[in-house]
Amino acid sequence: MxxxxxxxxxxxxxxxxxxxxxxxxxxxxxxxxxxxxxxxxxxxxxxxxxxxxxxxxxxxxxxxxxxxxxxxxxxxxxxxxxxxxxxxxxxxxxxxxxxxxxxxxxxxxxxxxxxxxxxxxxxxxxxxxxxxxxxxxxxxxxxxxxxxxxxxxxxxLPLQRNPVPPLPPTAPKGCIFSCEWGKDRRDIPDGNLARKVESFVNMATELGGKGGKGGMVHGVRSLGSATLDLCYVAMGGFDIWWEGGCWEWDVCAGICLLQEAGGLVTTANPPEDVDHAPVPPAKLGGRLYLAIRAAGDGEGESGREAQERVVREVWMRVRKLDYERPGA
Amino acid sequence: MxxxxxxxxxxxxxxxxxxxxxxxxxxxxxxxxxxxxxxxxxxxxxxxxxxxxxxxxxxxxxxxxxxxxxxxxxxxxxxxxxxxxxxxxxxxxxxxxxxxxxxxxxxxxxxxxxxxxxxxxxxxxxxxxxxxxxxxxxxxxxxxxxxxxxxxxxxxLPLQRNPVPPLPPTAPKGCIFSCEWGKDRRDIPDGNLARKVESFVNMATELGGKGGKGGMVHGVRSLGSATLDLCYVAMGGFDIWWEGGCWEWDVCAGICLLQEAGGLVTTANPPEDVDHAPVPPAKLGGRLYLAIRAAGDGEGESGREAQERVVREVWMRVRKLDYERPGA
CATH class of the missing domain: 3.30.540.10 (Fructose-1,6-Bisphosphatase, subunit A, domain 1)
Known part of the structure; x- marks a missing residue:
């Protein structure tokens, strides 16, 4: 030890x-x-x-x-x-x-x-x-x-901590959503690119749009660095980061930073029962990540409860991604 | 005077x-x-x-x-x-x-x-x-x-200037493409959001994809600030910025910066004859902007010719946007 x-x-x-x-x-x-x-x-x-x-x-x-x-x-x-x-x-x-x-x-x-x-x-x-x-x-x-x-x-971190602001009750509305287009750009039906774009569009579209999946996020950001995305969620500048395809060295330091800043990181891929499935910790080598910034306690809801609520709101709107990982 | x-x-x-x-x-x-x-x-x-x-x-x-x-x-x-x-x-x-x-x-x-x-x-x-x-x-x-x-x-600026690198012969492949999701998130068929997303996807998809419109850009970036997008094109960090919906105060300083750094700015909306129409200067109040970074002379092509080539390659792949402007 x-x-x-x-x-x-x-x-x-x-x-x-x-x-x-x-x-x-x-x-x-x-x-x-x-x-x-x-x-x-x-x-x-x-x-x-x-x-x-x-x-x-x-x-x-x-x-x-x-x-x-x-x-x-x-x-x-x-x-x-x-x-x-x-x-x-x-x-x-x-x-x-x-x-x-x-x-x-x-x-x-x-x-x-x-x-x-x-x-x-x-x-x-x-x-x-x-x-x-x-x-x-x-x-x-x-x-x-x-x-x-x-x-x-x-x-x-997070930058705003006296107090840490709660997550919006209407989230993902009111949130900055960070995502990456990545390297898999194959033009195949229901490939990773198509699934990512469908997910981005659901998150961005007005409430009620896209068959009820519209999330009306406050902004959509793409920096081209998974590591910095995580750091900016740790800062609280991004509320949500959703990504598949990167590797453990892209996220290892960032996950430590995010967790020490009070953030939560779980899997990008929604489970069958989005409303009730447990919110598992992200697998470091799983290539699928969903990060939520630190959250202060809100009305009738702890910060952790709010983070899990936002996880489910994201899972509702995103598609499963297909990134293989032998032995993880 | x-x-x-x-x-x-x-x-x-x-x-x-x-x-x-x-x-x-x-x-x-x-x-x-x-x-x-x-x-x-x-x-x-x-x-x-x-x-x-x-x-x-x-x-x-x-x-x-x-x-x-x-x-x-x-x-x-x-x-x-x-x-x-x-x-x-x-x-x-x-x-x-x-x-x-x-x-x-x-x-x-x-x-x-x-x-x-x-x-x-x-x-x-x-x-x-x-x-x-x-x-x-x-x-x-x-x-x-x-x-x-x-x-x-x-x-x-641009940061790299001894010499200023030429634009890739395969552009938009090899380029960093900057764009913004903006505030118009209405879920209407062929609205600005749908047209923007179709354009982003064309730029991102592998060459040959999307009925030949796939541009396979090197990266897609969104910062949430039209002004900084223009500054980063002036730096040469972004090769292309394409956006509709912002206003003259968002771009006035940035256009001066971009032009002084050797960049070109024209309209986001493609003309009828994409291959041969002149490349007009952007209208400051026109709410439609396409910016290309400074370009060094390449083989058999001046920097300005390369910029216009990239403008046409973008115009080929993007949809017209609909942002009104009384009296401009």
Whole structure:
């Protein structure tokens, strides 16, 4: 077992590591920016090469730093995993680091601000530390289990906490809904793209529309980074995030952050009995996530009850997604 | 006629004004955040009230500052306009300020980061100064005609400019596409929501899909702020922005920024002859906008030719939107 004092040490180490990895991402971005271009390097590489190179270099930096400091810990990284032959879920009860060196890869390739490094640490298969650094946005999110979630080490999350506002009684009306179009764009009847779009449209349409499924959310947002989506739900800036298709390294740190900020995360896929089925915790490797922000107690309803109410309101309006996961 | 030296003075004044108005927005946001809450005030107001109050106060601050310094200039502000009885287009050839004190109102209400103040200045109906300050993001965008567009006064836009990358030969494939769901959520056949969604889906679907309209864009983004969308196209982080329904104060500063960063802005609505119709400049008050980022010259194609090619590729895939505008 790892003691609380040890976890605190690991947390401080992970936070510095995240900030340093963020600096590496920003330096790689700045190489392509005004005044700081290394033409000979850029000319040899197209933007996909540059991104792959950055991804690999930052993962190697993180992996080396961790294994030097904690040689007994396990390491699951997006880049090393992608090169493996299987798609198995590799997280077990050992102290394990679960890393995405560059989330929001498409944004990074285009120098769009929404990219970050994501560093999660698990004990007994539970995320207990989460660090996310989005260097262009100058936002570093950090959380340690039972010690809260923070923006730039000074602002506790959620942002609005005196008191934490309740969820709207009419939710999803009044909520900001965050979702992603993802990479599966096949034009097949009832494929993931069609199901996602149907779900987005249900959430957005006026109340009473779409055969009663219209949710009239206050806004629909897509940033192109699952990790930042989760951080923004932890901030309370997004009320709901619904997504399928990402992987444990995309969400491990974010889930720790969200939970420490009082948020709830469950599965994106609605059960048979939407009204009464239990609301299960999300499976880290399940590739299906529905996150709800922290909620203050409302009239005749606890915050947790309100979160579960909103989960059911979302489940009512969304389609099941089909993302396979061997062995999870 | 206003001299170049006078415009430079107005620019410096507008830049300070934008940063100060941004501070006011952030202070209003911080009142609701941890550690800085004025409970008595917050308890009296719901979040819509708070937003309206901020909107009005910041517009009053901007208007007062301008009229004190430039009593002869005309002022068109979102808040004062909304209270007017007509929806007429009020911009003529006089030196005119066109202001949105708070763009991304829904984000602001939820403390989501994507809100900003937008300050445009027009001479002869042309935007010649654009200032956008997004205080939570610590991003201030500024442009003055013929003097470039800048992020935080130090980084010239677009971010990648040595050289400015060409647009992909396969565009919209390879492009980041930015769009907004907007406020018109009526569930009517062939209404604006249905047309927008059909357009988004065409842009996103794999090549060859959707009866040949599939555009396989690299990513779909929605921030909930037309002003920031334009700024991010000016940065080059978004390649394409397509939107209907916003107003001149939402886009005036952003159009100046985009043009100074080498971008193109035309109408969202496709003409009859998509392949050969001229690509007209956007009408400031036309409520229909399609923006393309700066483009370097490519093989056998100038940057401007590439931008027009991408405009036609978008027009091929999107539906006409129906937003009325009396007198524009």
């Amino acid at each position: 790892i003691s609380d004092a040890e976890i605190e040490q690991v947390y401080q180490f992970a936070l510095e590591l995240g900030k340093n990895a963020g600096k590496l991402l920003l330096e790689a971005a700045q190489k392509r920016m005004s005044g700081d271009v290394q033409l000979d390097e850029v000319e040899k590489l197209n933007s996909v090469d540059i991104v792959t190179k950055t991804d690999e270099e930052v993962e190697a930096f993180i992996r080396t730093s961790i294994l030097e400091k904690y040689p007994d810990h396990k390491f699951v990284g997006e880049e090393s995993y992608s090169k493996g032959s299987s798609k198995e879920y590799l997280i077990d009860d050992s102290p394990t680091w679960c890393i995405d060196p560059l989330d929001g890869t498409v944004n990074f390739a285009h120098l769009s601000p929404f990219y970050c490094v994501s560093i999660g640490f698990l004990v007994q298969s539970q995320p207990v530390i989460g660090i996310v650094c989005a260097p262009f946005l100058q936002q570093t999110f950090s959380a340690r289990r039972d010690h809260g979630a923070w923006l730039n080490e000074t602002v506790r | 206003i001299s170049d030296a006078e415009i430079e003075q107005v620019y410096q004044f507008a830049l300070e004004l934008g940063k100060n108005a941004g501070k006011l927005l952030l202070e209003a946001a911080q009142k609701r955040m941890s550690g800085d809450v004025q409970l008595d005030e917050v308890e009296k107001l719901n979040s819509v009230d708070i937003v309206t109050k901020t909107d009005e106060e910041v517009e009053a601050f901007i208007r007062t500052s301008i009229l004190e310094k430039y009593p002869d200039h005309k002022f068109v502000g979102e808040e004062s306009y909304s209270k007017g009885s007509s929806k007429e287009y009020l911009i003529d050839d006089s030196p005119t300020w066109c202001i949105d004190p708070l763009d991304g109102t829904v984000n602001f209400a939820h403390l989501s980061p994507f809100y900003c103040v937008s300050i445009g200045f027009l001479v002869q109906s042309q935007p010649v100064i654009g200032i956008v300050c997004a205080p939570f993001l610590q991003q201030t965008f500024s442009a003055r005609r013929d003097h470039g567009a800048w992020l935080n006064e130090t980084v010239r």
